[in-house]
Amino acid sequence: xxxxxxxxxxxxxxxxxxxxxxxxxxxxxxxxxxxxxxxxxxxxxxxxxxxxxxxxxxxxxxxxxxxxxxxxxxxxxxxxxxxxxxxxxxxxxxxxxxxxxxxxxxxxxxxxxxxxxxxxxxxxxxxxxxxxxxxxxxxxxxxxxxxxxxxxxxxxxxxxxxxxxxxxxxxxxxxxxxxxxxxxxxxxxxxxxxxxxxxxxxxxxxxxxxxxxxxxxxxxxxxxxxxxxxxxxxxxxxxxxxxxxxxxxxxxxxxxxxxxxxxxxxxxxxxxxxxxxxxxxxxxxxxxxxxxxxxxxxxxxxxxxxxxxxxxxxxxxxxxxxxxxxxxxxxxxxxxxxxxxxxxxx
Amino acid sequence: xxxxxxxxxxxxxxxxxxxxxxxxxxxxxxxxxxxxxxxxxxxxxxxxxxxxxxxxxxxxxxxxxxxxxxxxxxxxxxxxxxxxxxxxxxxxxxxxxxxxxxxxxxxxxxxxxxxxxxxxxxxxxxxxxxxxxxxxxxxxxxxxxxxxxxxxxxxxxxxxxxxxxxxxxxxxxxxxxxxxxxxxxxxxxxxxxxxxxxxxxxxxxxxxxxxxxxxxxxxxxxxxxxxxxxxxxxxxxxxxxxxxxxxxxxxxxxxxxxxxxxxxxxxxxxxxxxxxxxxxxxxxxxxxxxxxxxxxxxxxxxxxxxxxxxxxxxxxxxxxxxxxxxxxxxxxxxxxxxxxxxxxxx
Numbered sequence: 023x024x025x026x027x028x029x030x031x032x033x034x035x036x037x038x039x040x041x042x043x044x045x046x047x048x049x050x051x052x053x054x055x056x057x058x059x060x061x062x063x064x065x066x067x068x069x070x071x072x073x074x075x076x077x078x079x080x081x082x083x084x085x086x087x088x089x090x091x092x093x094x095x096x097x098x099x100x101x102x103x104x105x106x107x108x109x110x111x112x113x114x115x116x117x118x119x120x121x122x123x124x125x126x127x128x129x130x131x132x133x134x135x136x137x138x139x140x141x142x143x144x145x146x147x148x149x150x151x152x153x154x155x156x157x158x159x160x161x162x163x164x165x166x167x168x169x170x171x172x173x174x175x176x177x178x179x180x181x182x183x184x185x186x187x188x189x190x191x192x193x194x195x196x197x198x199x200x201x202x203x204x205x206x207x208x209x210x211x212x213x214x215x216x217x218x219x220x221x222x223x224x225x226x227x228x229x230x231x232x233x234x235x236x237x238x239x240x241x242x243x244x245x246x247x248x249x250x251x252x253x254x255x256x257x258x259x260x261x262x263x264x265x266x267x268x269x270x271x272x273x274x275x276x277x278x279x280x281x282x283x284x285x286x287x288x289x290x291x292x293x294x295x296x297x298x299x300x301x302x303x304x305x306x307x308x309x310x311x312x313x314x315x316x317x318x319x320x321x322x323x324x325x326x327x328x329x330x331x332x333x334x335x336x337x338x339x340x341x342x343x344x345x346x347x348x349x350x351x352x353x354x355x356x357x358x359x360x361x362x363x364x365x366x367x368x
Numbered sequence: 369x370x371x372x373x374x375x376x377x378x379x380x381x382x383x384x385x386x387x388x389x390x391x392x393x394x395x396x397x398x399x400x401x402x403x404x405x406x407x408x409x410x411x412x413x414x415x416x417x418x419x420x421x422x423x424x425x426x427x428x429x430x431x432x433x434x435x436x437x438x439x440x441x442x443x444x445x446x447x448x449x450x451x452x453x454x455x456x457x458x459x460x461x462x463x464x465x466x467x468x469x470x471x472x473x474x475x476x477x478x479x480x481x482x483x484x485x486x487x488x489x490x491x492x493x494x495x496x497x498x499x500x501x502x503x504x505x506x507x508x509x510x511x512x513x514x515x516x517x518x519x520x521x522x523x524x525x526x527x528x529x530x531x532x533x534x535x536x537x538x539x540x541x542x543x544x545x546x547x548x549x550x551x552x553x554x555x556x557x558x559x560x561x562x563x564x565x566x567x568x569x570x571x572x573x574x575x576x577x578x579x580x581x582x583x584x585x586x587x588x589x590x591x592x593x594x595x596x597x598x599x600x601x602x603x604x605x606x607x608x609x610x611x612x613x614x615x616x617x618x619x620x621x622x623x624x625x626x627x628x629x630x631x632x633x634x635x636x637x638x639x640x641x642x643x644x645x646x647x648x649x650x651x652x653x654x655x656x657x658x659x660x661x662x663x664x665x666x667x668x669x670x671x672x673x674x675x676x677x678x679x680x681x682x683x684x685x686x687x688x689x690x691x692x693x694x695x696x697x698x699x700x701x702x703x704x705x706x707x708x709x710x711x712x713x714x
Contacts, residue, residue: 089484097443097468098453107444110470114477119484121467122443124456131460138435138465142488277649284653303623303648307630309655 036067090330091139092122093132093149095173101273101300101317102150105172108323109148116331118145127152127244136162146330151176153215168333170326174216175345182329184322184346188218191315191350192225195269195297198352200233202360204267204295210255210279211271213241222271222299238265248278255282265294267358273300280308296357311355318348382413436676437485438468439478439495441519447619447646447663448496451518454669455494462677464491473498473590482508492676497522499561514679516672520562521691528675530668530692534564537661537696538571541615541643544698546579548706550613550641556601556625557617559587568617568645584611594624601628611640613704619646626654642703657701664694 029047033040038060045054046064090113094102102124110120121144125132129152136158139147146168151159156178163169163181171183192209199207209226211219223239230237240258242251255278259265270276276298283294290296290310297313298305305312325346375393379386384406391400392410436459440448448470456466467490471478475498482504485493492514497505502524509515509527517529538555545553555572557565569585576583586604591597601624605611616622622644629640636642636656643659644651651658671692 089488096453097456098446098449100444100446100449103444103446103449107442107470110443111472119469119481121469121484121488123465123467124453126457135465138467142435142467277653280653303650304653307623307626307650307654 032064032067032071036063038064086145086334087143088117089119089121089142089144091135091142091144091147092120093125093135093139093147093151094122095125095127095150095152097122097124099274100302101319102173104319105323105326108320109326112323112327116327125150125152129154133158140165140167146170146334148172148326148330149181150174151179155179168330170329170333172322172326174218177217180343182333182344182346184325184329184348185218186317186322186348186350188221189225189228191299192222192269192271193229194225194352195315195358196226196229198297198358199267199269199295200229200235202295202358203362204360205235206238206262206264206266207235208238208240208258208262208265208268209271210240210242210258210268210275212244212275214244219271226269238262242275242278244274248281251275251278252281252285255279256285259283259286259288259294267291267295268297270296270298273298273302276300276312276314277302277304280304280312290357291359292361295360301353305353305355308357310357313355313358314353316351316353318351321348378410378413378417382409384410432491432680433489434463435465435467435488435490437481437488437490437493438466439471439481439485439493439497440468441471441473441496441498443468443470445620446648447519447665450665451669451672454666455672458669458673462673471496471498475500479504486511486513492516492680494518494672494676495527496520497525501525514676516675516679518668518672520564523563526689528679528690528692530671530675530694531564532663532668532694532696534567535571535574537645538568538615538617539575540571540698541661541704542572542575544643544704545613545615545641546575546581548641548704549708550706551581552584552608552610552612553581554584554586554604554608554611554614555617556586556588556604556614556621558590558621560590565617572615584608588621588624590620594627597624598627598631601625602631605629605632605634605640613637613641614643616642616644619644619648622646622658622660623648623650626650626658636703637705638707641706647699651699651701654703656703659701659704660699662697662699664697667694 029040029043033043042056042060043064045051045056046061051061092106092109094106097103097106106122113120123135125135132152132155147162148170150173151171156176159169159176159179159181169181171179171181173185175183175185196207207230209223211222227237242254245251259282268279270279283290288294297315299315301314301316305314329344375386375389379389388402388406389410391397391402392407397407438452438455440452443449443452452468459466469481471481478498478501493508494516496519497517502522505515505522505525505527515527517525517527519531521529521531542553553576555569557568573583588597588600605628614625616625629636634640643661645661647660647662651660675690
């Protein structure tokens with residue numbers, strides 16, 4: 023392994039003082055009246071040897087911790103685990119460490135964790151918030167802490183946020199079913215007042231309502247005991263044998279739903295056609311592969327970090343909060359197809 | 369929502385002083401010569417009203433942060449995400465918060481994160497370490513930081529650790545294949561010097577060696593670009609058409625493997641029988657369901673926390689490090705069965 027270069031090594035090689043190198047690297051060359059020629063020499067050398075300043079050392083100089091706190095709803099949810107991983111690797115390249123934690127969608131726990139991050143002196147926070155922590159988040163922002171929300175917004179919080187077009191994604195999925203002639207289209211989702219879940223429900227209802235069709239909504243109470251959620255879905259399909267298509271409102275609802283349909287021996291898409299929010303290995307490898315509304319995970323992670331870095335760089339910052347809404351992508355596989363339509367039975 | 373009781377509320381209700389309540393709750397009653405009768409009254413009342421002391425307030429009194437740092441290899445790996453979630457919820461019930469981060473199996477990053485945790489004043493660390501951070505971990509322990517390792521051990525670190533019986537689990541999986549008459553049994557795994565991966569490889573080689581069979585080992589270099597790993601597995605099966613059974617050495621190897629086998633149109637178990645380390649929704653929902661070597665995730669998380677809490681409670685602590693080895697469970701499904709044997713063709 024090559025020994026990492028220090029500022030002293032660079033100064034030595036260029037035959038200048040350590041403080042000169044340090045001023046150049048910290049953007050204080052002009053203030054310190056260091057010649058343009060010398061700045062160029064230092065920058066060229068640093069680029070050649072691939073020197074990156076130690077975030078901890080920089081933190082000691084700047085009073086910043088170079089640590090970002092990331093709060094997700096549940097780290098064992100594959101959507102959040104993927105986002106956390108991508109946010110972390112993107113931030114790491116920019117010299118930031120990420121510490122994460124799960125809120126379990128528990129307001130008290132979230133408040134306590136916000137305190138933990140504040141006390142630990144993080145530079146900024148990224149949060150997928152439960153519904154009623156708006157005032158805590160506003161207090162954080164007021165105290166000068168940059169905050170970016172994602173996945174769901176808090177209407178009463180003045181934070182930057184990144185989300186997807188939940189309403190139109192659900193609307194388009196239901197249109198895909200309607201246009202193929204499905205008649206009894208269900209929406210199975212988690213019971214939630216979060217904005218993204220309300221958006222998905224609203225998209226479903228608009229599409230169904232436009233056609234004068236009957237809405238069939240099952241809202242499951244999230245339960246860490248998956249078997250009880252599978253049972254709920256199982257009972258729903260057992261009692262509602264007319265359902266011929268279903269949109270699952272989140273990845274974990276989709277996985278529970280596939281387990282319930284498998285238990286019942288119902289064929290996809292012959293007995294029930296399926297689309298699920300979020301993409302997952304289970305959907306790719308299921309027989310038949312499940313059509314999914316994929317979130318642009320990499321773009322979400324990238325935008326979150328960009329928004330936060332803008333706030334962390336006071337020169338570029340501005341007071342108004344930014345809202346970024348990204349588009350989902352339909353992964354059209356085989357589970358949403360109306361086989362009867364293809365066979366001319368409708 | 370019920371307002372949370374404070375120590376002042378309890379003191380008020382019991383008509384005693386706040387400091388009396390505080391001493392009882394902090395286990396200092398004897399030291400402060402508080403009568404057994406009064407201790408009982410306070411404890412009974414606290415139990416009735418379900419009071420739990422605020423960890424932050426307790427931290428201010430004790431100088432402890434009540435925060436535990438958890439470092440996993442990659443939070444987007446479902447095994448680590450599940451462990452992190454369970455460790456967090458178990459610790460939360462005991463009054464501890466967990467902050468986690470991913471090492472990406474990168475030694476430099478791990479060293480930096482160990483520094484982050486140390487500077488943030490965490491009370492203890494739980495780490496699934498890359499191979500060469502033994503000296504950093506010993507330095508942490510020497511500085512008085514309780515450390516528990518899991519998933520893999522560092523032979524040169526004197527830390528407590530929790531792992532599974534990797535060698536015998538792999539051995540038994542291969543025996544299951546051999547006893548059914550499979551002749552060309554492959555082991556597809558990640559290239560790694562970590563103890564758990566060496567243990568699995570060694571178990572495979574023992575079982576194969578005992579029978580005088582030829583070893584077929586494919587070690588994939590882990591790559592965040594999954595497609596390149598799938599391609600490697602795909603090419604391996606294309607070139608080695610005699611392979612009739614395969615053990616995948618980790619959940620992500622198993623998922624890549626199933627994708628490769630699906631691409632190749634190979635039937636499981638007719639063309640290739642399959643067992644994978646770790647259990648996952650993909651294995652449960654695949655057609656046919658995949659036989660898995662399930663790690664006892666809940667017990668692993670429970671033991672990690674117990675070991676750490678023992679170290680955090682100096683009264684119970686002891687100098688010798690503890691090694692806990694837990695048993696895996698075979699989830700016998702349909703992918704490991706020799707159909708030819710069943711049909712009397714062998």
